[in-house]
Amino acid sequence: xxxxxxxxxxxxxxxxxxxxxxxxxxxxxxxxxxxxxxxxxxxxxxxxxxxxxxxxxxxxxxxxxxxxxxxxxxxxxxxxxxxxxxxxxxxxxxxxxxxxxxxxxxxxxxxxxxxxxxxxxxxxxxxxxxxxxxxxxxxxxxxxxxxxxxxxxxxxxxxxxxxxxxxxxxxxxxxxxxxxxxxxxxxxxxxxxxxxxxxxxxxxxxxxxxxxxxxxxxxxxxxxxxxxxxxxxxxxxxxxxxxxxxxxxxxxxxxxxxxxxxxxxxxxxxxxxxxxxxxxxxx
Amino acid sequence: xxxxxxxxxxxxxxxxxxxxxxxxxxxxxxxxxxxxxxxxxxxxxxxxxxxxxxxxxxxxxxxxxxxxxxxxxxxxxxxxxxxxxxxxxxxxxxxxxxxxxxxxxxxxxxxxxxxxxxxxxxxxxxxxxxxxxxxxxxxxxxxxxxxxxxxxxxxxxxxxxxxxxxxxxxxxxxxxxxxxxxxxxxxxxxxxxxxxxxxxxxxxxxxxxxxxxxxxxxxxxxxxxxxxxxxxxxxxxxxxxxxxxxxxxxxxxxxxxxxxxxxxxxxxxxxxxxxxx
Amino acid sequence: xxxxxxxxxxxxxxxxxxxxxxxxxxxxxxxxxxxxxxxxxxxxxxxxxxxxxxxxxxxxxxxxxxxxxxxxxxxxxxxxxxxxxxxxxxxxxxxxxxxxxxxxxxxxxxxxxxxxxxxxxxxxxxxxxxxxxxxxxxxxxxxxxxxxxxxxxxxxxxxxxxxxxxxxxxxxxxxxxxxxxxxxxxxxxxxxxxxxxxxxxxxxxxxxxxxxxxxxxxxxxxxxxxxxxxxxxxxxxxxxxxxxxxxxxxxxxxxxxxxxxxx
Numbered sequence: 001x002x003x004x005x006x007x008x009x010x011x012x013x014x015x016x017x018x019x020x021x022x023x024x025x026x027x028x029x030x031x032x033x034x035x036x037x038x039x040x041x042x043x044x045x046x047x048x049x050x051x052x053x054x055x056x057x058x059x060x061x062x063x064x065x066x067x068x069x070x071x072x073x074x075x076x077x078x079x080x081x082x083x084x085x086x087x088x089x090x091x092x093x094x095x096x097x098x099x100x101x102x103x104x105x106x107x108x109x110x111x112x113x114x115x116x117x118x119x120x121x122x123x124x125x126x127x128x129x130x131x132x133x134x135x136x137x138x139x140x141x142x143x144x145x146x147x148x149x150x151x152x153x154x155x156x157x158x159x160x161x162x163x164x165x166x167x168x169x170x171x172x173x174x175x176x177x178x179x180x181x182x183x184x185x186x187x188x189x190x191x192x193x194x195x196x197x198x199x200x201x202x203x204x205x206x207x208x209x210x211x212x213x214x215x216x217x218x219x220x221x222x223x224x225x226x227x228x229x230x231x232x233x234x235x236x237x238x239x240x241x242x243x244x245x246x247x248x249x250x251x252x253x254x255x256x257x258x259x260x261x262x263x264x265x266x267x268x269x270x271x272x273x274x275x276x277x278x279x280x281x282x283x
Numbered sequence: 284x285x286x287x288x289x290x291x292x293x294x295x296x297x298x299x300x301x302x303x304x305x306x307x308x309x310x311x312x313x314x315x316x317x318x319x320x321x322x323x324x325x326x327x328x329x330x331x332x333x334x335x336x337x338x339x340x341x342x343x344x345x346x347x348x349x350x351x352x353x354x355x356x357x358x359x360x361x362x363x364x365x366x367x368x369x370x371x372x373x374x375x376x377x378x379x380x381x382x383x384x385x386x387x388x389x390x391x392x393x394x395x396x397x398x399x400x401x402x403x404x405x406x407x408x409x410x411x412x413x414x415x416x417x418x419x420x421x422x423x424x425x426x427x428x429x430x431x432x433x434x435x436x437x438x439x440x441x442x443x444x445x446x447x448x449x450x451x452x453x454x455x456x457x458x459x460x461x462x463x464x465x466x467x468x469x470x471x472x473x474x475x476x477x478x479x480x481x482x483x484x485x486x487x488x489x490x491x492x493x494x495x496x497x498x499x500x501x502x503x504x505x506x507x508x509x510x511x512x513x514x515x516x517x518x519x520x521x522x523x524x525x526x527x528x529x530x531x532x533x534x535x536x537x538x539x540x541x542x543x544x545x546x547x548x549x550x551x552x553x554x555x556x557x558x559x560x
Numbered sequence: 561x562x563x564x565x566x567x568x569x570x571x572x573x574x575x576x577x578x579x580x581x582x583x584x585x586x587x588x589x590x591x592x593x594x595x596x597x598x599x600x601x602x603x604x605x606x607x608x609x610x611x612x613x614x615x616x617x618x619x620x621x622x623x624x625x626x627x628x629x630x631x632x633x634x635x636x637x638x639x640x641x642x643x644x645x646x647x648x649x650x651x652x653x654x655x656x657x658x659x660x661x662x663x664x665x666x667x668x669x670x671x672x673x674x675x676x677x678x679x680x681x682x683x684x685x686x687x688x689x690x691x692x693x694x695x696x697x698x699x700x701x702x703x704x705x706x707x708x709x710x711x712x713x714x715x716x717x718x719x720x721x722x723x724x725x726x727x728x729x730x731x732x733x734x735x736x737x738x739x740x741x742x743x744x745x746x747x748x749x750x751x752x753x754x755x756x757x758x759x760x761x762x763x764x765x766x767x768x769x770x771x772x773x774x775x776x777x778x779x780x781x782x783x784x785x786x787x788x789x790x791x792x793x794x795x796x797x798x799x800x801x802x803x804x805x806x807x808x809x810x811x812x813x814x815x816x817x818x819x820x821x822x823x
Contacts, residue, residue: 042430042460056739079745087743095740097765107762111745142769146329156744173376173457175328175487177526202460205531242462247490247531251548258552260559269535276539280558341784365786373784380774381781385693385725392796397786399794409796427728441785 009061037207040217054085086162092153126155290349311504324492327501328526372442378434412443432463449481517544582698644669714790
């Protein structure tokens with residue numbers, strides 16, 4: 001599904017003393033199958049933005065199109081939109097509520113009105129793709145470990161079979177191994193299901209490693225939108241917004257400033273290793 | 284300042300009839316000594332016992348076996364609990380769930396109020412503590428309107444107003460954005476250097492531990508690895524076994540084969556220059 | 561929507577009313593409430609109305625803000641007016657089918673509307689001009705004598721102030737959980753009342769779990785900061801009577817005595 005935002009604006013509490021412009025003139029186009037990263041400090045408008053992507057919030061100005069169709073049209077099927085665009089919110093394990101893991105994951109398919117058999121099938125598939133063993137189907141989700149709970153919660157969204165998957169800080173609060181596992185899992189699901197993924201993250205390293213394109217939110221506006229190289233080349237501007245670039249990028253910049261290397265725009269560990277070991281081997 | 288002597292702690296889960304359902308050993312015969320003025324970082328995967336360890340230092344938990352001494356007080360003596368808690372304050376993970384009062388000022392005063400401090404002294408200390416973390420201008424505001432990092436600073440000020448000797452940070456940055464993280468870690472270092480407060484920082488973020496005097500890595504309720512950051516991070520394979528990573532600079536240096544354990548960007552550039560010459 | 565309701569909110573300002581001791585304001589509110597329930601004649605309401613108007617003007621709170629507080633009880637107000645107007649027996653003024661409006665019904669409805677509006681506005685004035693923490697410490701201090709009957713006055717006051725702090729946080733959380741379940745296809749907007757009630761289970765369960773988790777963490781944080789109940793506790797802003805409080809108290813007593821002479 002392609003997503004188009006055209007001059008989207010959102011004002012909270014219009015006409016009250018709390019009035020706040022949360023989105024200002026946001027325009028972009030996301031093609032089918034892209035892997036997008038959204039960065040921005042707390043309160044920059046990231047979560048307001050993703051809530052517009054599946055119609056949980058309605059824009060107060062501008063238009064949003066999915067596959068060319070305006071979602072604010074009266075005839076537009078908003079229920080299907082929510083099914084097609086899945087959102088995994090921050091700390092999704094806090095939304096688990098059913099008595100068993102299986103029932104919780106089946107909540108979404110059930111709401112779609114699918115026959116039981118099909119809903120069960122989707123539940124199995126979703127749990128399998130997040131790496132939760134069948135033996136946990138009848139266990140209470142509240143008895144699982146933190147990392148497992150999060151996987152079950154993500155499975156609950158995957159069971160809707162979304163064409164676009166949006167994740168808000170899916171690795172927050174996990175230990176290094178848990179972090180890596182979750183991110184690897186998301187990258188794998190994207191490859192296997194061939195879906196569009198939007199990853200909201202505070203970690204520049206994660207974004208650099210996984211996504212193709214970065215959108216930077218600042219003060220409700222889309223401040224930057226480009227490839228990873230393009231965005232991380234604008235280090236000063238990012239720092240002004242309270243963001244940063246990956247450590248590796250900073251180091252490679254230092255080395256270049258000292259005339260030790262010629263390359264610019266290196267932002268992942270693997271690339272840096274490749275370039276530096278070549279040089280060191282030459283000696 | 285803090286001494287653990289062969290401490291074992293067991294979580295006992297009981298079923299509805301009160302029979303023992305399961306026993307989890309969260310700390311297993313652990314001994315540890317933290318000196319006054321030290322900055323100690325504690326790493327370990329989820330469930331390795333880090334938080335249980337932290338809660339022993341301010342007597343929220345008491346050892347099943349062994350002894351915990353804080354500033355000379357034994358945490359098992361109930362009559363010394365308040366003495367211990369004044370000296371060893373604790374900053375928790377979720378900024379929202381540790382703020383009690385409606386304004387910044389009143390929240391900072393919560394600890395001193397509990398201590399029964401006289402009003403004049405209290406106002407002075409509360410003002411000082413708020414100035415120390417740079418929140419004096421926001422003293423009459425509601426904590427709900429602050430950013431995550433600022434809320435954590437309120438929590439820190441609340442401890443400073445009790446004039447602590449030691450502050451334990453239990454994953455204080457897990458819910459913050461990068462700017463908030465930096466703010467809290469910098470504050471912790473500053474309190475350590477300028478005020479000589481002993482700092483114990485529990486975290487999942489390797490970069491935050493680079494400036495510590497000592498790193499302790501926990502596994503299954505025991506200390507698995509311990510030493511200066513350089514000593515710990517030179518054992519990359521062991522760390523990976525423990526579910527940890529290396530700081531980015533250390534990992535890169537090791538992968539391209541630079542000598543010595545490199546922790547910072549400056550060190551990397553120096554070592555690279557040397558190697559290439 | 562929720563933000564539209566002003567009742568119970570604090571309106572920051574520096575007026576004399578704001579600076580009055582919470583205990584004085586509490587006593588004044590009680591006296592005022594008794595006054596409006598005791599009388600049902602025009603002359604009986606007049607002193608209370610003048611009293612209320614004076615306080616509003618002195619407090620400097622805009623009328624618009626105060627009227628918004630009435631919005632919350634608008635339905636109740638309308639219901640009471642219609643009910644009273646139609647159900648009171650008396651001399652029939654207008655009749656249509658089975659509905660009769662009587663002269664007595666009209667006066668009853670009028671007084672009822674006046675009484676309820678004045679009650680809401682009057683008690684609202686207390687919360688607009690007093691911070692929640694002053695409010696709770698005022699109540700704690702006023703009810704302290706109940707301590708001898710083993711009423712846990714300090715604990716109740718502490719619970720109230722914590723509840724007040726967590727209301728906005730829990731409202732935000734409710735919104736978040738509802739959105740998360742909506743993203744999984746939950747529908748809170750259609751169906752009959754039973755369906756809608758059932759649809760709330762996926763919201764209420766996580767909300768309770770989260771409230772308990774927060775409560776646990778908060779209790780731990782309070783304990784870590786030396787909290788051990790009200791014993792030996794001091795206060796950053798202890799309640800202290802100033803000259804203005806004694807004067808106000810005298811005025812209240814004057815008002816109460818004065819009411820005795822109302823015909």
